[in-house]
Amino acid sequence: MSVLKARYFDGQRSIGHDVSVVLGGGSLKIVGQDIDLLFNPHRVRVAPRVADAPRWIYLPGGGACVLEDNDAVDALSRGSRFAPFLHRLESRPAWAALALLLVVASLWVLIDRGVPFAAEQVALRIPPAAENDLGRHTLASLDRFYMQPSQLSAPRQKMLTEEFNALAASAPDLPPHRLIFRSSPRIGPNAFALPGGTIVITDQLVTLAQSDQQVMAVLAHELGHLAHRHAMRSLLQGSATALIIAGVTGDVTSTTSLAASAPVVLLHAKYSRDFEREADRYGIELLRKDNISPRNFALILERLEAANKGRGSVPGFLASHPPTKEREALVREADGH
Amino acid sequence: MAEGESASPARTLRPEFTGSGGEYFRVWVVNLLFSLVTLGIYSAWAKVRKKKYLYGNTRLDGDSFDYFARPETILKGRIIAVAVLLVYALAGELHPESRFAFWALAALAAPWVIVRSLLFNARNSAWRGLRFHFNGTAGGAARVFLGLTAVTVVTLGLGYPWFAARRRRYVLGNHALGTSRFACELPTASFYWLYLRALLMWIGLLVPLGFLAYLTVFSPLSRAAIAPAVFAFAPVIGGYAAYAVVYGYLQARTANLMWNSTYGPGLRFHSDLRARKLIGIYIGNVLAAVASAGLLIPWAVVRTLKYRLSCLAVIVEQEMVHEADPAFARVGATGQELGDFFNLDLGI
Numbered sequence: 001m002s003v004l005k006a007r008y009f010d011g012q013r014s015i016g017h018d019v020s021v022v023l024g025g026g027s028l029k030i031v032g033q034d035i036d037l038l039f040n041p042h043r044v045r046v047a048p049r050v051a052d053a054p055r056w057i058y059l060p061g062g063g064a065c066v067l068e069d070n071d072a073v074d075a076l077s078r079g080s081r082f083a084p085f086l087h088r089l090e091s092r093p094a095w096a097a098l099a100l101l102l103v104v105a106s107l108w109v110l111i112d113r114g115v116p117f118a119a120e121q122v123a124l125r126i127p128p129a130a131e132n133d134l135g136r137h138t139l140a141s142l143d144r145f146y147m148q149p150s151q152l153s154a155p156r157q158k159m160l161t162e163e164f165n166a167l168a169a170s171a172p173d174l175p176p177h178r179l180i181f182r183s184s185p186r187i188g189p190n191a192f193a194l195p196g197g198t199i200v201i202t203d204q205l206v207t208l209a210q211s212d213q214q215v216m217a218v219l220a221h222e223l224g225h226l227a228h229r230h231a232m233r234s235l236l237q238g239s240a241t242a243l244i245i246a247g248v249t250g251d252v253t254s255t256t257s258l259a260a261s262a263p264v265v266l267l268h269a270k271y272s273r274d275f276e277r278e279a280d281r282y283g284i285e286l287l288r289k290d291n292i293s294p295r296n297f298a299l300i301l302e303r304l305e306a307a308n309k310g311r312g313s314v315p316g317f318l319a320s321h322p323p324t325k326e327r328e329a330l331v332r333e334a335d336g337h
Numbered sequence: 338m339a340e341g342e343s344a345s346p347a348r349t350l351r352p353e354f355t356g357s358g359g360e361y362f363r364v365w366v367v368n369l370l371f372s373l374v375t376l377g378i379y380s381a382w383a384k385v386r387k388k389k390y391l392y393g394n395t396r397l398d399g400d401s402f403d404y405f406a407r408p409e410t411i412l413k414g415r416i417i418a419v420a421v422l423l424v425y426a427l428a429g430e431l432h433p434e435s436r437f438a439f440w441a442l443a444a445l446a447a448p449w450v451i452v453r454s455l456l457f458n459a460r461n462s463a464w465r466g467l468r469f470h471f472n473g474t475a476g477g478a479a480r481v482f483l484g485l486t487a488v489t490v491v492t493l494g495l496g497y498p499w500f501a502a503r504r505r506r507y508v509l510g511n512h513a514l515g516t517s518r519f520a521c522e523l524p525t526a527s528f529y530w531l532y533l534r535a536l537l538m539w540i541g542l543l544v545p546l547g548f549l550a551y552l553t554v555f556s557p558l559s560r561a562a563i564a565p566a567v568f569a570f571a572p573v574i575g576g577y578a579a580y581a582v583v584y585g586y587l588q589a590r591t592a593n594l595m596w597n598s599t600y601g602p603g604l605r606f607h608s609d610l611r612a613r614k615l616i617g618i619y620i621g622n623v624l625a626a627v628a629s630a631g632l633l634i635p636w637a638v639v640r641t642l643k644y645r646l647s648c649l650a651v652i653v654e655q656e657m658v659h660e661a662d663p664a665f666a667r668v669g670a671t672g673q674e675l676g677d678f679f680n681l682d683l684g685i
């Protein structure tokens with residue numbers, strides 16, 4: 001027989017009664033001034049304990065009791081084993097510290113492995129044609145603001161297109177693709193793969209390259225972006241990370257959420273570098289298949305870097321790329337085979 | 338509702354928060370971990386536990402509040418919300434025109450979502466064993482949220498203070514504790530004065546900031562390297578600070594106006610938030626959250642709640658006994674599941 005102090009509310013009127021809760025003999029009694037109630041303990045629902053917040057007991061018929069002595073309630077209610085375990089985790093500083101470490105670790109695993117893996121799995125199941133609309137829009141706005149028709153002669157364009165087709169013919173897992181030429185003094189020497197399979201190369205890049213093989217080295221890298229579905233994966237990863245960050249910082253006022261946009265930008269740069277590395281490896285593999293020395297890739301990278309020095313941030317080929325030294329090491333390794 | 342025995346002189350009740358930032362941090366971090374490792378599924382349980390902690394430790398007249406939503410119901414709402422969000426984000430990126438259709442649909446659904454969300458929260462909160470209730474209809478929400486948004490757009494923003502006032506009146510004035518309905522009579526003119534002052538404040542802060550930006554970025558002085566590059570960040574940080582100042586000012590003053598015009602059977606509310614104090618708290622919260630990589634968020638939540646509660650008072654002019662809504666139980670059986678399921682929980 002145990003007796004606990006409590007406040008009782010009948011659920012009908014906003015009046016609190018000081019009562020005693022008496023548990024024993026297979027029944028739960030609530031006794032106070034003008035109150036004498038008897039309940040079957042199995043039909044009484046005890047709220048889960050959260051730290052030391054007042055504990056509610058919900059009675060059949062809509063009444064409720066609130067008790068301040070959580071430990072005594074715990075001793076009385078033999079509920080699931082999970083609830084006391086949860087409370088132990090939530091109340092001890094050592095567990096809080098461990099949880100904190102695990103939060104950081106699981107965030108890292110989720111962002112470094114989980115999100116890219118899930119995005120890749122989903123992207124590979126979405127037909128490439130789904131990206132066509134997006135690619136058309138991007139190309140239209142680039143054409144309006146940044147690019148003019150190519151100044152290269154038709155035979156020169158035809159020659160490069162044929163070399164590109166020969167390169168792509170030996171490429172594995174390629175979605176539909178096409179090569180188009182544009183002139184853009186504003187963008188400068190550059191090439192980029194648009195969603196939907198269009199690869200744009202600027203006249204300035206063709207002029208900068210010392211050989212067609214160097215042009216092919218850049219295009220092989222861009223084919224890597226297409227084969228690995230980087231445009232779609234980038235979209236998916238962006239949505240997923242936004243959801244994670246919203247979840248972690250969820251209960252903050254809107255002034256603090258301004259600060260929450262910083263990690264999104266950092267994560268985007270990280271994912272973007274990962275994609276560049278993947279495209280580099282694919283491109284080098286493709287060049288070797290086509291009997292073009294990967295050294296051409298290193299040479300054109302050097303020239304691009306020199307040409308783009310002093311230019312502001314450039315979209316596409318050089319944007320958020322891995323350090324050039326690292327890429328050259330990759331080329332040397334490939335060449336060593 | 339039944340009248341009390343005697344008409345005693347007015348009592349002023351101050352709600353207080355009896356929890357602590359440290360205790361809330363421990364609850365918060367364990368629930369965050371479980372939410373992460375279950376890929377968000379546990380977040381519904383985490384939400385209930387966190388709200389249970391915050392409500393349970395909020396006391397008014399000696400008795401605590403209670404929050405008792407079923408996590409399963411919240412999970413359903415969250416799954417729908419996440420699905421809608423993902424479809425919107427992806428479709429919007431791939432087919433930009435689809436955004437217009439989505440916005441049109443969202444605008445049509447918004448009043449209903451707002452009502453369901455407020456109703457869900459009210460029904461799952463209680464004080465002294467009595468559930469709160471929300472009496473607003475989707476039609477009423479549409480008039481306020483769609484109608485007055487349209488007025489704001491047509492009048493190029495001049496209608497905004499009117500909208501801001503009506504929005505709060507709609508939300509507060511439709512709440513009830515059991516059958517005791519609250520009413521809110523917001524003076525629209527005071528909102529116009531408030532927003533006018535906020536606008537002047539904003540201009541007053543932006544002019545020196547613009548001048549600072551000119552000095553550090555564009556002027557010959559900056560080119561002459563008199564101003565080091567670090568100073569280029571000064572206008573940006575100043576811009577954020579100016580935003581926090583105007584935001585905190587509006588938050589404090591609108592909350593005061595709102596509560597001071599709200600009353601219920603035998604009681605009225607009084608709020609005396611100080612703008613300067615609230616601005617300080619907001620700026621402190623942002624700095625703490627950024628400097629601790631988010632760790633101090635629970636501390637910020639508790640600190641803000643404590644201050645806001647300490648400035649709110651319930652003035653009981655006549656002792657009343659509030660009663661449960663008898664229609665309420667009937668609604669619960671049939672409409673609840675439907676309403677709960679579509680509670681999109683979009684954080685309105």
